[in-house]
Amino acid sequence: MKVAIIGAGITGLTLAAALRRAGITCCVFERAASFRRIGAGIQLSPNAVRLLRRLGLDTELAGTAVRSDGVEVRHWKNGNVVSWIPLGDDCERLFGAPYYLMHRADLHNALVDLVPAGSVHLGSTCVEVIERDNGAQVVFADGSNITVDVVVGADGIGSTVRGSSFADEPHYSGQTVYRGLAPATAQAPFRDGERKSVIWVGEGKHVVSYPVAAGSLINIVAVTADEAWSRESWSTPARVGDARAAFAGWDTVVLDLISAADSLTKWGLHLRSGDFPWSGQFVTLAGDAAHPMLPFLAQGANQGIEDAMTLAGCLSQATFSDATLALQRYEQLRRPRVSAIQQYSAKPPTSQGTQALLDTAWIFGHDPLSEFNDG
Ligand SMILES: Cc1cc2nc3c(=O)[nH]c(=O)nc-3n(C[C@H](O)[C@H](O)[C@H](O)COP(=O)(O)OP(=O)(O)OC[C@H]3O[C@@H](n4cnc5c(N)ncnc54)[C@H](O)[C@@H]3O)c2cc1C
Numbered sequence: 390m391k392v393a394i395i396g397a398g399i400t401g402l403t404l405a406a407a408l409r410r411a412g413i414t415c416c417v418f419e420r421a422a423s424f425r426r427i428g429a430g431i432q433l434s435p436n437a438v439r440l441l442r443r444l445g446l447d448t449e450l451a452g453t454a455v456r457s458d459g460v461e462v463r464h465w466k467n468g469n470v471v472s473w474i475p476l477g478d479d480c481e482r483l484f485g486a487p488y489y490l491m492h493r494a495d496l497h498n499a500l501v502d503l504v505p506a507g508s509v510h511l512g513s514t515c516v517e518v519i520e521r522d523n524g525a526q527v528v529f530a531d532g533s534n535i536t537v538d539v540v541v542g543a544d545g546i547g548s549t550v551r552g553s554s555f556a557d558e559p560h561y562s563g564q565t566v567y568r569g570l571a572p573a574t575a576q577a578p579f580r581d582g583e584r585k586s587v588i589w590v591g592e593g594k595h596v597v598s599y600p601v602a603a604g605s606l607i608n609i610v611a612v613t614a615d616e617a618w619s620r621e622s623w624s625t626p627a628r629v630g631d632a633r634a635a636f637a638g639w640d641t642v643v644l645d646l647i648s649a650a651d652s653l654t655k656w657g658l659h660l661r662s663g664d665f666p667w668s669g670q671f672v673t674l675a676g677d678a679a680h681p682m683l684p685f686l687a688q689g690a691n692q693g694i695e696d697a698m699t700l701a702g703c704l705s706q707a708t709f710s711d712a713t714l715a716l717q718r719y720e721q722l723r724r725p726r727v728s729a730i731q732q733y734s735a736k737p738p739t740s741q742g743t744q745a746l747l748d749t750a751w752i753f754g755h756d757p758l759s760e761f762n763d764g
Contacts, residue, residue: 390413390414390538390539390704390707390708390712391414391415391416391537391538391539392408392413392414392415392416392537392538392539392540392541392704393415393416393417393418393525393527393535393537393539393540393541394415394416394417394418394540394541394543395417395418395515395518395527395540395541395542395543395544395549395550396417396418396419396420396542396543396544396545396548396676396678397417397418397419397421397424397501397509397511397543398497398543398544398545398676398677398693399431399493399496399497399500399676399690399693399694400543400675400676400677400678400690400693400694400696400697401417401419401541401543401544401675401676401697402417402497402500402501402503402504403440403441403444403500403693403694403697403698404541404543404675404696404697404700404701405417405503405504405508405509406444406500406503406504407444407697407698407700407701407702408701408704408705409503409504409505409508410444410701411701411702411704411705412705413701413704413705415508416508416509416510416537417504417508417509417510418510418513418515418527418529419509419510419511419512419513420512420513420514420515420530420544421511421512422511422512423511424497424498424501424511426492426494427493427494428492428493428494428497429492429493429568429569429570429601429608429610430490430491430492430493430570430599430601430608430610431491431492431493431496431601431687431690432457432488432489432490432491432586432599432687433450433454433488433489433490433491433496433690433691434488434687434688434691434749434752434753435480435481435484435485435486435487435488435753435754436484436691436695436752436753436754436755436756437690437691437694437695438450438486438487438488438489439484439485439486439756440694440695440698440757440758441499441694442486443698443758444503445503446499446500446503449499449502450489450491450496450499452603453491453492453495453499453602453603454487454489454490454491454495454601454603455489455490455491455584455599455600455601455603455604456477456487456488456489456490456584457476457477457480457487457488457489457490457584457585457586457599458475458476458477458583458584458585459473459474459475459476459477459585459586460473460474460476460585460586460587460588461473461474461578461585461586461587461588462474462587462588462590462738463587463588463589463590463640464589464590464640465589465590465591465592465594465595465596465639465640465643466591466638466639466640467640468589468640468641468642468643471590476488480753483750483753483754484750484753484754488753490584490586490599490600490601490608491601491602492570492601492602492606492608493690495601495602496690513529514529514530514549515527515528515529515530515544515549515550516528516529516530516549517549517553518540518542518549518550518553518554518672519553520669520670520671520672521536521671524536524537524538524539524671525537525538525539525540525669525670525671525672527540538671538712539671539672539673539704539712539716540671540672540673541672541673541674541675541700542672542673542674542675542678542679543674543675543676543678543693543697544678545676545677545678546559546623546659546661546677546678546681547559547623548674548677548678550672550674550678551661551674551678551679553672554669554672555665557661557662557665558661559659559660559661559681560659560660560661561617561618561657561658561659562657562658562659562660562683563614563615563616564612564613564614564615564658564683564737565612565613565614565615565618565655565656565657565658566610566611566612566613566655566656566658566684567609567610567611567613567627567631567632567635567647567653567654567655567656568608568609568610568611568624568653568654568655568656569608569609569632569647569650569651569652569653569654570601570606570607570608570609570650570651570652571606571607571609571646571649571650571651572605572606572607572649572651573600573604573605573606573607576607576645576646576649577642577645578642579598579600579604579607582600582604583600584600584604585599586598586599587599588738589639589640589643590738590739591639593613593614593737594611594612594613594614594635594636595611595612595737595738596609596610596611596612596636596639596643596646597609597610597611597612598610598643598646607646607649609646609647609650610684611632611635611636611643611647612658612685612737613635613636615657618657618659623656623657623659624654624655624656624657625654625655626652626653626654626655627653627654627655628653629647629648629650629653631655632647632653632655633647633648658683658684659681660681660682660683661681663680663728663731666720667679667720667724668713668716668717668719668720669716670712670713670716671712671713671716672716673700673716673719673720675693675696675697675700676689676690676692676693676696676697677689677693679696679723679727680692680727680728680731682730682731682734682735683734683735684734685734685735685736685737685738686730686733686734686752688730688734688752689734692726692727692730695723695726695755695757696719696723696727698757698758699719699722699723699757699758699760700716700719702757702758702760702761703715703716703718703719703722704719705761706761722757722760723757726755729751730752
């Protein structure tokens with residue numbers, strides 16, 4: 390079986406690594422001409438960390454990630470600590486892996502190293518995928534094309550692969566996010582190298598901050614409601630003054646963090662309708678291409694990793710003649726879980742509601758590989 394993966398994000402690269410481990414030939418096609426150190430912080434929960442360890446990523450993650458001791462919830466205005474949710478040793482004991490705080494680029498780099506360079510084709514923009522009688526054809530922007538047994542669209546929320554079969558468009562959720570990274574030096578409340586996430590919760594707004602890149606940088610995510618998103622792109626450079634104005638009157642620690650950011654971007658949070666099949670005969674979707682979600686549960690990339698490992702498991706137990714059944718099985722295994730997580734992800738934290746993080750066994754404890762013989 391030969392598989393083409395469209396998109397070399399976290400989902401696409403995890404899938405490539407998992408397929409390779411299963412002995413399945415695959416190629417990844419990525420529109421970017423090079424891998425740059427893009428993105429900001431990402432929280433990796435034990436459900437995904439356990440899977441990445443199965444792929445051989447252990448010391449690589451431990452070297453760049455910050456192992457979180459817990460989540461501190463603070464009052465938006467006075468900064469008083471409202472609650473503390475322990476992770477640390479409790480998390481490892483309960484779920485067999487740590488909760489990591491990472492720079493997305495560190496995770497991405499570790500995944501790139503798992504995939505042979507010759508199987509990743511940069512500067513390859515997919516413009517269409519066409520299902521044929523016995524496989525699927527991928528058409529690229531330069532006019533070239535390939536035909537393979539299975540195509541996986543791991544090309545993010547704006548997925549071209551999805552667009553080849555379904556006409557739905559991403560829609561704006563009504564919320565925007567300021568994201569940035571600040572040098573860790575002397576940034577309260579991480580001044581003494583504290584390994585934790587801090588969430589300031591206000592009415593209709595919240596701010597999340599945590600250390601990444603082995604503690605050298607502080608990630609800032611400031612979420613606010615905004616009526617319209619008129620830009621063509623998902624993100625745009627933002628001014629510190631605008632971000633500070635959006636959080637005027639908040640705890641001065643929040644405002645200082647915003648001011649300390651090297652640069653800020655503003656993201657319009659978008660969604661797509663969920664009610665459509667991911668899979669055709671020889672084509673399926675994974676990660677944000679299949680199920681974009683709001684970031685309030687920090688599960689988007691984690692679920693992309695679960696998708697990738699599940700899909701690799703299904704394909705590794707299939708022959709070419711039953712590839713379609715393998716894609717259906719993958720979707721049946723993943724859809725109920727992802728739908729539930731999408732629903733929870735849509736709820737912004739409240740000072741009480743954040744307590745629900747304690748009730749995460751169904752998310753952190755899930756093992757998609759238990760479905761397969763080698764799980
Ligand atoms: C503010 C914010 C905070 C977040 N925090 C977290 C968190 O803490 N934890 C978490 O798990 N998730 C988090 N997420 C979500 C997470 O970032 C995404 O769910 C995840 O990155 C999706 O990965 P992906 O590989 O599926 O898609 P993407 O990262 O979008 O990758 C898609 C890839 O496909 C490529 N591509 C696109 N179109 C084409 C084409 N036509 N041809 C070829 N290549 C193409 C793109 O260049 C890209 O490399 C957050 C999101 C936001 C906005």
